[in-house]
Amino acid sequence: MTTIAALREDLQEAGFTVASLRALWGTAADEALARGHRLPARRALTDRTEALATLARVFLLNDVVPVADLDRALPRATSDGAAAVGLVEIDESTTPWTVRARLDLSPYSLADANGEVDWWVVSDLGEQAVAGPLREDHVLGVGGASLTLARLQLPDRVDSLLDLGTGSGIQALHASRYADRVVATDISARALELATLTAALNEAAVETRLGSLFDPVLPSERFDRVVSNPPFVVTPRTEGVPSYEYRDAGLVGDALVRQVITGLPDVLRPGGIAQMLGNWEYRAGADGLDRVRSWIDAAGLEAWVIERERLDPSAYAETWIRDGGTKPGTPDFERLHAAWLDDFAERGVEAVGFGYLLLRLPAVPGRVTLARYETVTTPIDASASLGAHLATCLAIHDWQASLDDTSLSEAHLTVAPDVTEQRHFWPGDEHPAAIDLRQGGGFGRTVPLGTALAGFIGACDGELSVGRIVSALSELLDADEAALRAELLPAIRSLLDDAMLLPGEPAPAG
Numbered sequence: 001m002t003t004i005a006a007l008r009e010d011l012q013e014a015g016f017t018v019a020s021l022r023a024l025w026g027t028a029a030d031e032a033l034a035r036g037h038r039l040p041a042r043r044a045l046t047d048r049t050e051a052l053a054t055l056a057r058v059f060l061l062n063d064v065v066p067v068a069d070l071d072r073a074l075p076r077a078t079s080d081g082a083a084a085v086g087l088v089e090i091d092e093s094t095t096p097w098t099v100r101a102r103l104d105l106s107p108y109s110l111a112d113a114n115g116e117v118d119w120w121v122v123s124d125l126g127e128q129a130v131a132g133p134l135r136e137d138h139v140l141g142v143g144g145a146s147l148t149l150a151r152l153q154l155p156d157r158v159d160s161l162l163d164l165g166t167g168s169g170i171q172a173l174h175a176s177r178y179a180d181r182v183v184a185t186d187i188s189a190r191a192l193e194l195a196t197l198t199a200a201l202n203e204a205a206v207e208t209r210l211g212s213l214f215d216p217v218l219p220s221e222r223f224d225r226v227v228s229n230p231p232f233v234v235t236p237r238t239e240g241v242p243s244y245e246y247r248d249a250g251l252v253g254d255a256l257v258r259q260v261i262t263g264l265p266d267v268l269r270p271g272g273i274a275q276m277l278g279n280w281e282y283r284a285g286a287d288g289l290d291r292v293r294s295w296i297d298a299a300g301l302e303a304w305v306i307e308r309e310r311l312d313p314s315a316y317a318e319t320w321i322r323d324g325g326t327k328p329g330t331p332d333f334e335r336l337h338a339a340w341l342d343d344f345a346e347r348g349v350e351a352v353g354f355g356y357l358l359l360r361l362p363a364v365p366g367r368v369t370l371a372r373y374e375t376v377t378t379p380i381d382a383s384a385s386l387g388a389h390l391a392t393c394l395a396i397h398d399w400q401a402s403l404d405d406t407s408l409s410e411a412h413l414t415v416a417p418d419v420t421e422q423r424h425f426w427p428g429d430e431h432p433a434a435i436d437l438r439q440g441g442g443f444g445r446t447v448p449l450g451t452a453l454a455g456f457i458g459a460c461d462g463e464l465s466v467g468r469i470v471s472a473l474s475e476l477l478d479a480d481e482a483a484l485r486a487e488l489l490p491a492i493r494s495l496l497d498d499a500m501l502l503p504g505e506p507a508p509a510g
């Protein structure tokens with residue numbers, strides 16, 4: 001048995017999973033740990049000697065424990081095996097010999113349409129464990145952005161996928177559930193080592209390749225899918241400002257995001273899709289989303305770009321200086337903050353947007369039907385898998401975009417099961433003052449409805465065609481039918497794009 005296989009069996013036998021740990025130390029300690037506060041978890045483990053408690057101490061609380069304890073927790077791999085693959089280091093100068101984590105080994109669980117899995121992700125020890133600023137070649141663990149992109153991944157099966165900037169390998173691991181061939185690249189050899197370890201521990205087939213951006217892709221190679229949580233953080237190129245490999249590719253401003261976008265047409269198959277996260281600058285009164293759009297248009301890509309957050313330069317700088325482990329109020333923090341503000345001022349940056357990009361190489365060159373650029377700031381259930389929703393929206397978009405208005409008028413539609421209507425009345429009034437259509441899943445959108453659109457949606461049970469409903473409504477509202485159709489069809493297309501309306505079968509005759 002290989003050391004990795006032995007480790008896997010030991011971790012499985014100990015039940016080193018998200019759910020078991022929560023059961024071991026309780027929800028409050030679990031939540032405290034997620035906020036970076038370890039004491040409650042540590043207290044809950046007092047006098048606990050089982051394998052799960054030892055693994056949690058070593059890998060999640062970064063305690064130093066006797067070698068014999070870890071040997072008991074990893075009976076097949078032993079401490080020596082864990083040390084051989086770089087997970088721990090043994091201190092032979094102590095009596096008894098002791099062992100401490102050299103890498104972070106975190107359980108990770110996932111439940112989606114493809115079922116439930118318990119995985120382990122290997123990364124560098126976090127800021128707390130190293131107690132101070134991170135190394136510039138730090139390999140990031142599963143952070144908020146990693147989780148966001150992982151949950152955005154479209155779940156439909158594809159032949160090939162490229163994970164650009166794989167880091168710990170978390171995106172490649174997710175992709176291995178639906179892609180037959182996963183290629184993971186990184187500029188950091190160290191990241192690839194850890195991604196290889198992550199993949200091996202979880203028996204995921206991932207090919208790793210070293211190199212910058214698209215360099216590791218062969219000239220004739222094309223992928224069905226690209227996923228990337230790239231090093232997009234805007235960082236001043238000032239002497240003394242650390243350039244962390246895990247978040248910064250060494251370029252000026254938001255140039256990295258532009259470079260990734262413009263390189264995509266050379267690695268995607270026609271119809272292939274890239275999903276990535278990014279930052280974009282708002283410079284001198286210009287809209288940041290327009291800036292992204294200009295790069296995407298130049299690359300000839302279809303796009304659905306969703307801005308989720310916009311920060312002013314000072315808040316942006318603060319976020320990323322803290323992320324590097326430098327505390328506010330220290331002289332270093334002040335120096336770095338000034339460097340960030342000077343850098344933004346040089347380019348006239350007034351804000352920085354963050355969001356999700358879904359980009360597609362048109363199946364037919366030049367045929368672009370998807371060009372959505374929007375700001376959506378509604379809170380999203382952090383555990384929700386948005387990928388399935390995006391896949392549904394895309395499929396419906398392609399269907400509706402293939403229909404001209406006459407064909408769409410012949411279609412039958414239904415209201416999505418997660419959609420409800422909310423009516424607001426002035427006290428005592430018989431007629432609503434406002435009507436909203438609310439989406440329970442997806443992006444939790446709220447769409448204000450006029451009388452005609454509300455009437456249209458109320459009749460969408462799949463029985464009557466779009467055209468028949470519009471015709472009936474024009475009589476009911478005493479409105480010109482052609483004008484009503486022209487008013488309603490764009491709104492109907494937009495509700496279809498958000499999967500709030502669904503293509504429905506015509507009701508069976510009789």
Ligand SMILES: C[S@@+](CC[C@H](N)C(=O)[O-])C[C@H]1O[C@@H](n2cnc3c(N)ncnc32)[C@H](O)[C@@H]1O
Nearest residue numbers: 146165166167186187188212213229231245246
């Ligand atoms: C934000 S991390 C993402 C890690 C992981 N994919 C995730 O989602 O958690 C960005 C990764 O890009 C890598 N990287 C930095 N510069 C790069 C470059 N020029 N080309 C390829 N990868 C790069 C970093 O080493 C790091 O692993």
